[in-house]
Amino acid sequence: SYLFLSCTEKSKNQDITLAEFINQNDIEEVFWHGVVMPVLYTICTCNPKTIGDWPAKNLLEFLRHLTDGDMLLRMKGGTPAFVDSLIKGIDIHSGSAIKKVELQGEKVLVENEKGDQGTFDRVIVATPTSKLEEFLNPEQFAEDMNLLKQFRFEQGDLVIHTDATVMPPRRKDWSVLSYMMDRKFTRQQFTVWMNAVEPSLVGKNPVFQTWRPVVDIDPKKVISKVTLTRAVVDSQTIALNKELQQRHLEPNRKVFYCGSWSCDGLPILESAVTSAMHIAEILGAPLPFVGLKPKVEVAPELGY
Structure with missing residues (x-):
């Protein structure tokens, strides 16, 4: 069986959910639930009961790219190599949860449970929004929290x-x-x-x-x-992300939020990186890796 995702005429139903797409099209049940959905469950590591609420367009575009796009690559060294590259040259304080983020004049105070603290010009919060109430000052960040708590997680x-x-x-x-x-x-x-x-x-x-x-x-x-x-994606997610990105552009904005949940598309690792890149651009930080092509090698130790 084949799944053809290209067409000559653009559908007027650009915002329908995956469940609506399935109901509106005559798709063989065994093919859809036995082939297509397992791919989506696997890539998105989501709950089968909630994926029907996801916007169909992003998922179908992903499937088209997966089956007819660039080949999939695995980073040499796996996750440890990826983490090592991310933290290179960064002063890291780990092993203690953040308990306070609050504005102090032109600075932002950050404090963890050990009592370590520091003040910074800008702070980027990269965590699921369900955790923000544990450390954001509730009065100073009330408007942000009202928006961010609408993002869903499971x-x-x-x-x-x-x-x-x-x-x-x-x-x-x-x-x-x-x-x-x-x-x-x-x-x-x-x-x-x-x-x-x-x-x-x-x-x-x-x-x-x-x-x-x-x-x-x-x-x-x-x-x-x-x-x-x-992250759980639904019909509200795109609008919520658009509002969040607009807030990030506010003059003198000091606290930013990113993660796989804060980017259009699937909430996977690549989306988390993209959301961080958006903030880097706002802050004028260099992105030297943009446009670079990966060095592709075979992996004989894995048999391919």
Whole structure:
């Protein structure tokens, strides 16, 4: 089966939700729920019950680019290399939550739970908006909070483990991503086979990451369990983002907000970077990597 997303005439329904798109088009159920939706669940790590509220346009454009665009690349060294590049040359204070952000004259005071504090000309807050009430001064940032609290979030569990029951019974059917669902498309989960993407795990016992597991994973085989916060996109998100970006342009603005939730498109890592770039442009900070092409190499240690 094929999904054709290009057309010669632009639809008048540019703002419909994914659920409305499905209802308005005659799409084979097995193809839609068995092929298309698993891709979206996997990339967006979202709740299947809320993805129907997402604007259809962004999701369909993403699918078109995924199937007919540039090839997907993986950063050499994985997440650790990515983090190391981000924090290079930065003075980091970690391990203690921020408890106070407030305006003091022409400066912004930031204080953490350890009591460490400092005053800054500008502050960029990169966290889900559901956490902002824990540290933003409620009187000084009342207008911002009224806007930001309208962004929605949900949580899901990511389990890292060695239980192979989340994979196909036959080893030869294993792949980097394994998607499981029942025949009624009501329960689903996906698993990443870490040995296939992480060079340090090649040749070692299988390790898996399962998002929102619906099957019982052997507790003795669980390495760790992490609860992650994910943005929920709906018909209001685009308008909320537009309002936020306008506020960022206010003269003498001192506090800015960014994250995967604060950018048009899918709330994924690339969107988080884009939202930060918007603020960097406002502050006149250089973006030396814009326009650079990645150096593409094969990964023989992973078998490709």
